[in-house]
Amino acid sequence: MPRDPSRPSGAHHSARSAASRRAGQVLYWCGIALLVFVMVLPFLWMVATSLMDELAVFAYPPPLVPRTARFSNYLNAWRALPFGRFYLNSLAFSLAVVVGQVTTSALAAYAFARLHFPGRDRLFVLCLGVLMVPGILLIIPRFLIIINAVGWVDTYPGIISVEVGISSFHSFYYSNWPYQMAAAVTAIAPVLLIFFLAQRYFVRGIQLTGLK
16 A cells, blocks of 8 residues: 655654654743743842842842942841851750651651540640631730740840841831841851751652652
């Protein structure tokens, strides 16, 4: 039977399929690159702002590359506030929260899943209801009841964090954006370093939980 000339040959069809796959891969990676750029842009702006002077921050259009890099902003921001104490406070706070939450969550999960006792379901609903309360609504009650009433003001139990230290460069009438961004970069740098060093362990943990 003679071949229909209107139908493409096998080699031509394979070449067209390969071209389609390559085009799809190009579009895929272009989309990934766009998403990466959108996610990295705020961090790039933060780093660029930390190297500017106060007047260059308000220039229009906002520059992503400062004309003159002022690395002294980092030194001045570090000297303006006790960031060493902020880091120590944040480390103590983070360790206490992680240990406390893992311990109490594991014990509560075992009790609700394995043990049978009167009022278990009601207590479980009560726990879920407490978890649904937004954390912002608990800031003032925690301060009034736990910190102020017990006398934990300016102590490790009523600990402050790096975020509170960074906000010291901002007020209602004035904001030193270069110092604030320099402090933010200084605060987030150790977090990024730990993330990049332990990234594969994070991914492995997510895979073990069945989430992809």
